[in-house]
Amino acid sequence: MLTFNAGIRVHLALGVTDMRRGFNGLAAQVQTVLRADPFSGHLFLFRGRRGDLLKVLWWDGQGLVLLAKRLEKGRFIWPTIAREGSVTLTAAQLAMLVEGLDWRMPTPSWKPEIAV
Numbered sequence: 001m002l003t004f005n006a007g008i009r010v011h012l013a014l015g016v017t018d019m020r021r022g023f024n025g026l027a028a029q030v031q032t033v034l035r036a037d038p039f040s041g042h043l044f045l046f047r048g049r050r051g052d053l054l055k056v057l058w059w060d061g062q063g064l065v066l067l068a069k070r071l072e073k074g075r076f077i078w079p080t081i082a083r084e085g086s087v088t089l090t091a092a093q094l095a096m097l098v099e100g101l102d103w104r105m106p107t108p109s110w111k112p113e114i115a116v
Contacts (some may be wrong), residue, residue: 004058009042010094011086014079019048019055023064026057034086038064043094044086051075054098069098 013034021029026046027038038044044057054076056067076097079087089097 004043005041008091010089010091011036011042011044012078012089012097013044013046014085014087016049017046017055019046019053021046021055023057023066026055026066027064030057036086045094045097047076047078051078 011034013029015033017029018025026044029046030036030038030044034044036042036044038057039059041059041061046055046057047053052071052075054069056065058065058067
């Protein structure tokens, strides 16, 4: 189980990220595009074009950790700002985002199928 410090900051990378990137590519994006330190201990979240894949880059004090989650239904809700940079989320907003809920208004991003 992963545990994060109480003061951890969560940064969403705005825009579209090439989801083929790994540790080095995402760390370079954090440095060049977000103008942040990938070794700061903060969480950096990236989403691809389709919106069903989320990658998280995190320095745990010993090394970089790369987490990935793909939704089978729905998509990760991302801010619709047409610029690069980042947005900071609260822990509650992060929990909703990872579950595929709209962190601005907690509703699922997909509609369950109703059996007839």
